[in-house]
Amino acid sequence: MAMPMRRTLVALHRATCSSLKSGEASLDVRHPVPLFLPVRTKKRYFIPPAVNLKEKKRGNPEAKAKAAGIVFRQEYTERPINIACSAGIFDPYIPPEGDARLSSLSKEGLKQRTEQMKQSAASQLAIRKIKDHDSHFTSKNFAEQAQEIFIEAHNCLALFDKQKLHSLVTERCYPEMTRGNRYKTIRWRFIESLEPPKVVHARCPDMVSKGNLYGQVTVRMHSKQTLAIYDRFGRLMLGSEEQPKDVLEYLVIERHLVNPYGRWRLHGKIVPSWAPAKTQLLR
Template structure:
């Protein structure tokens, strides 16, 4: 019994010694073993769309999103509209060339006369519709009222009174009057009226529905005005405050007739094709000069601005 126990102890001792020797093998510096062993992972079932995309058709992302359970919000391409005013001038008035009446004996004069008769007939029908909704409307007094609206709107523009300007011009005319005036100073005055204003055109269009009527009246106004625009540095860009100019304008005044609280407002201007071109804008340009030291002055140096050399341009 004792001999068998001794044999088992000897065998266990030999096994433990051999296991310890094998455990010391990886730690031996003389026999290095790689610390990271390549291990095969799961197979890659999803390939990013950027890989091997050439020569393949792109899949619909909406179908993928629906399959994944993601709800994509529908995009509406509709544009909101404002029914307080129309989007433009309906059947605009075409002023005769030079604002003069040609002889009916000529071909152009006869065509001009027939066009005036056609437009005046349509204007009379529109004035009847306007009087049905606005009993105080008359062509004699309305021209002076339109001129007052024009003067007050431009005075509000020079004073940057947005609340007052919104009540005098339509939502279509407001951005056209205020665009690009953020860092500018405007000086405008109405000197006098050279000719009494008069109504030359009237239309009564409808929008969205048949009974939603709008009144558009075109007023001819010939006056003397002054306009001066200064940039943010206070330099003159356009016009003059001292030199008035004779200006012939065709103003379009509009009102939403169905609205009981509607009022006549400035809607736009009609610029004829024969009108003279506008004056060019004087731009402020920085001319490079000499580099001055802190104790030097430009006037004391008598520096002359160099003029550009003449260049011959060949076609």
């Protein structure tokens, strides 16, 4: 009779110990019991795709949104408009083939002279319009002024004086002059003029509205220059500082004539089709 009672007491003791251990485990701070259960209250009709999804095909988010009833807003690519200068060259001057090499006394040289005289009628009308807004404009003095603008702009480009360069070139010409020159060293020098600069072309068209005039004057400049371009390690990429070259250029100078505070600035260059190809930079 004593043995069954003892076994019963041992079983009760074991059951009590196991219940106490389970209670301690439930009160353990390292493994807290969640006090709330997540409840889904609202259904999401459109779920965006995961970021950096690998080895899985991404669906078209626009098509999924359209199927869910959500309409994407149409995106417009807007281009900024600058009224301080025009976006191009109006009626560009076509240089005669063999310019600066043919004599005016030869047969072909005389043909070029007669064609230039025929084309000068439109230029004279444009010069009259320019003089109505700029009383100090003269063809002879303007050619020398354009040459000074050209020399000063290229000196600022070699010294990376961006603030002054903006006042000498238009917003269209600035990126064309500075593109790709960030890590390069430019050594440029103007030596002399082989021929005096002269005005060969002029246009004064309306833009956007009548009376909004932009004056564009093309100046022919034949000079001797030196140019050397070095990379960021000091290695020569193009040209030479000691060997000068004869350069024939057609500069386009522009001004917003309606603006009383406007000034003549370098707008671009005209490269004839018969000109030799540019020398590629050494890399």
